[in-house]
Amino acid sequence: MNTASKQRTLGAFLRAGKRFDASAARRPLVVFENIFKSFRERSSVFRGLNLQIERGEFVFVTGNSGAGKSTLLRLIYADQAADAGRVLFMGREVGNLTADSIPFLRRNIGIVFQDFRLVPNWTVVENLTPPLEVLSVPRRMIRTRINEVLDRVGLAGRGQELASTLSGGEQQRVAIARAIVGEPALILADEPTGNLDPQLAVDILGLFEDINETGVTVLFATHDRSLLDIRPRRVIVLDEGQALDVPGGLGVSSASSGYVG
Ligand SMILES: Nc1ncnc2c1ncn2[C@@H]1O[C@H](COP(=O)(O)OP(=O)(O)O)[C@@H](O)[C@H]1O
Numbered sequence: 265m266n267t268a269s270k271q272r273t274l275g276a277f278l279r280a281g282k283r284f285d286a287s288a289a290r291r292p293l294v295v296f297e298n299i300f301k302s303f304r305e306r307s308s309v310f311r312g313l314n315l316q317i318e319r320g321e322f323v324f325v326t327g328n329s330g331a332g333k334s335t336l337l338r339l340i341y342a343d344q345a346a347d348a349g350r351v352l353f354m355g356r357e358v359g360n361l362t363a364d365s366i367p368f369l370r371r372n373i374g375i376v377f378q379d380f381r382l383v384p385n386w387t388v389v390e391n392l393t394p395p396l397e398v399l400s401v402p403r404r405m406i407r408t409r410i411n412e413v414l415d416r417v418g419l420a421g422r423g424q425e426l427a428s429t430l431s432g433g434e435q436q437r438v439a440i441a442r443a444i445v446g447e448p449a450l451i452l453a454d455e456p457t458g459n460l461d462p463q464l465a466v467d468i469l470g471l472f473e474d475i476n477e478t479g480v481t482v483l484f485a486t487h488d489r490s491l492l493d494i495r496p497r498r499v500i501v502l503d504e505g506q507a508l509d510v511p512g513g514l515g516v517s518s519a520s521s522g523y524v525g
């Protein structure tokens with residue numbers, strides 16, 4: 265079997281049984297319906313927030329520190345629960361999932377954090393293996409899939425290096441590889457460039473865009489205005505407990521034009 269057909273087989277294997285149901289493909293990937301959330305009395309993060317994310321979109325989520333960017337993402341992967349309203353993922357109400365079915369939800373979601381969250385004394389390959397083991401991917405396919413993903417994030421041949429010996433930008437590439445290795449429908453990125461210098465931040469943004477080009481939906485939370493300005497993309501601004509949708513992006517500065525096209 266050549267490499268290409270192996271990958272097709274793996275792709276089919278990864279997708280099999282992971283979907284909630286076939287009709288989910290026709291629905292929006294994520295829906296927030298009239299969401300209310302507060303952690304303290306008299307101070308709410310969301311007050312009637314509505315939002316819809318279609319399959320294949322790349323969407324920025326922004327807002328000041330404390331506006332609720334991380335909370336918005338957490339509601340999708342059931343790390344927080346709404347006080348009222350519904351969050352739907354692939355047509356299923358996340359708040360109604362039982363503890364047993366939350367791992368199945370998370371198999372469809374890859375998450376990237378600001379602080380990478382790799383196991384530092386594991387190799388790159390060891391950091392990428394658990395998500396595939398959880399999916400019961402056969403051993404011989406695990407190595408093939410990891411090599412393919414390392415190639416995709418620009419780290420071909422680096423699999424045996426310890427995570428702790430990599431630079432920050434490289435560690436974030438490993439974290440992105442870990443997020444996509446199981447072929448999730450959705451990638452959630454919570455300030456993924458927050459620990460990186462500006463040029464690396466743009467490189468990492470580009471990597472998420474490449475991933476999006478392959479059909480994966482990306483929700484990219486950042487308060488870094490310079491990143492938002494260089495791409496004319498849909499932006500969701502969290503403010504006063506609501507989501508303000510800016511379909512064409514915030515970028516109006518002349519600096520943005522050089523990047524477009
Ligand atoms: N687990 C939590 N317990 C208590 N308060 C929280 C918790 N998570 C978030 N908050 C509060 O909710 C608000 C929104 O936080 P967060 O979603 O982290 O905002 P952002 O990511 O936009 O900075 C903040 O006021 C924060 O202090």
Ligand SMILES: [Mg+2]
Nearest residue numbers: 333334335454
């Ligand atoms: Mg945050």
